[in-house]
Amino acid sequence: MDSKKPELLQGTLDLLILKTLAPGPLHGYGIAQRILLTSRGTLDVQQGSLYPALHRLERKQIVESEWRESENGRMAKFYSLTRTGRKQLAAELEQWQRYAQAIGWVLEG
Amino acid sequence: MDSKKPELLQGTLDLLILKTLAPGPLHGYGIAQRILLTSRGTLDVQQGSLYPALHRLERKQIVESEWRESENGRMAKFYSLTRTGRKQLAAELEQWQRYAQAIGWVLEG
DNA sequence: CTTCATATATAGAATAACTGCATATGTAGA
DNA sequence: TCTACATATGCAGTTATTCTATATATGAAG
Numbered sequence: 378m379d380s381k382k383p384e385l386l387q388g389t390l391d392l393l394i395l396k397t398l399a400p401g402p403l404h405g406y407g408i409a410q411r412i413l414l415t416s417r418g419t420l421d422v423q424q425g426s427l428y429p430a431l432h433r434l435e436r437k438q439i440v441e442s443e444w445r446e447s448e449n450g451r452m453a454k455f456y457s458l459t460r461t462g463r464k465q466l467a468a469e470l471e472q473w474q475r476y477a478q479a480i481g482w483v484l485e486g
Numbered sequence: 487m488d489s490k491k492p493e494l495l496q497g498t499l500d501l502l503i504l505k506t507l508a509p510g511p512l513h514g515y516g517i518a519q520r521i522l523l524t525s526r527g528t529l530d531v532q533q534g535s536l537y538p539a540l541h542r543l544e545r546k547q548i549v550e551s552e553w554r555e556s557e558n559g560r561m562a563k564f565y566s567l568t569r570t571g572r573k574q575l576a577a578e579l580e581q582w583q584r585y586a587q588a589i590g591w592v593l594e595g
Numbered sequence: 596c597t598t599c600a601t602a603t604a605t606a607g608a609a610t611a612a613c614t615g616c617a618t619a620t621g622t623a624g625a
Numbered sequence: 626t627c628t629a630c631a632t633a634t635g636c637a638g639t640t641a642t643t644c645t646a647t648a649t650a651t652g653a654a655g
Contacts, residue, residue: 386585387496387611387642393592406602415595419588426643428604433642451651453602470593476495477586479528483502484579486524496611496642515633535612537635542611560620562633 384421390430391439392473393420395458395466398440404453405431431456439465493530499539500548501582502529504567504575507549513562514540540565548574 385393397403397411408431409422434440439462447453458466494502506512506520517540518531543549548571556562567575 383497383610383643385643386498388492389495389589390643393589396593396595404602405604406600412592415592416588417591419584420592423644424603425605425645425647429642432604447602449601449652451601473589473593475528477589479525480498480502480582480586482526483521483524483529484505484582486505486520492612492641494612499612513633514635515631532613533634534614534616534636538611541635556633558621558632560632 384423385426389473390422390426391434392466392469393422394427394430394434395439395462395469398456398458398462399466402443402445402455402457404447404455406453407447408456434462438462493532494535498582499531499535500543501575501578502531503536503539503543504548504571504578507565507567507571508575511552511554511564511566513556513564515562516556517565543571547571 393412394408397408397415403411405427409424409427412420412422431440431442435442435456438459440456441459442454442456444452445455447455502521503517506517506524512520514536518533518536521529521531540549540551544551544565547568549565550568551563551565553561554564556564
């Protein structure tokens with residue numbers, strides 16, 4: 378009966394991924410770890426959400442990927458922002474801020 | 487090709503409706519107007535989103551409805567929060583705040 | 596030799612928001 | 626009068642995204 382609510386609000390995952398990739402290339406697993414870390418344990422991105430999102434972003438040429446050796450000597454697919462991706466990040470950042478502010482107004486309202 | 491993104495983040499509409507109903511009963515059309523007003527023109531809830539959401543909330547007994555005469559003498563369906571609805575509002579409020587804060591941490595991070 | 600952390604990936608289900616349409620009434624203006 | 630607009634509710638079908646569950650594989654630790 379009581380189906381659990383999604384961990385993430387639909388539409389915010391791309392922003393989280395893009396922001397996490399901004400400092401430099403990172404593999405999928407690392408992105409999820411980093412989001413969990415920077416959100417102080419709050420946002421646990423599921424693999425079944427993460428990889429489809431990465432593929433989607435790659436298809437749109439917002440990120441690009443390359444197989445490389447990771448720090449522990451194992452192969453992993455490293456994702457990085459394209460130029461389009463940086464623009465997209467800026468746009469989504471602004472959009473989120475406007476949206477959160479609007480919600481805030483309604484909640485005060 | 488370029489399908490427009492949703493105006494609302496999935497999962498936030500219920501919160502907006504509940505908060506808007508908190509001061510007292512209001513009909514659907516009025517809810518949308520009030521959200522547009524308090525969000526300072528930012529959040530324009532579509533009818534195709536609003537009414538399904540209201541029916542959903544009524545089915546879950548979070549709101550209840552009654553046909554009444556509105557201020558201009560016409561009939562309209564007035565929705566109000568149930569006791570469950572007030573609890574739900576409090577829960578969703580807290581959830582939103584935690585979520586927005588978590589996103590904020592990632593964006594600073 | 597078994598288990599755990601690392602690492603990627605897909606299939607199918609669930610949910611919710613959107614566009615577009617249908618319907619109806621009262622009011623204001625041409 | 627007729628036309629348009631604001632008020633008011635509602636459904637059908639589409640789209641998008643997240644979730645659960647599952648599959649695969651390797652290196653390190655015990």
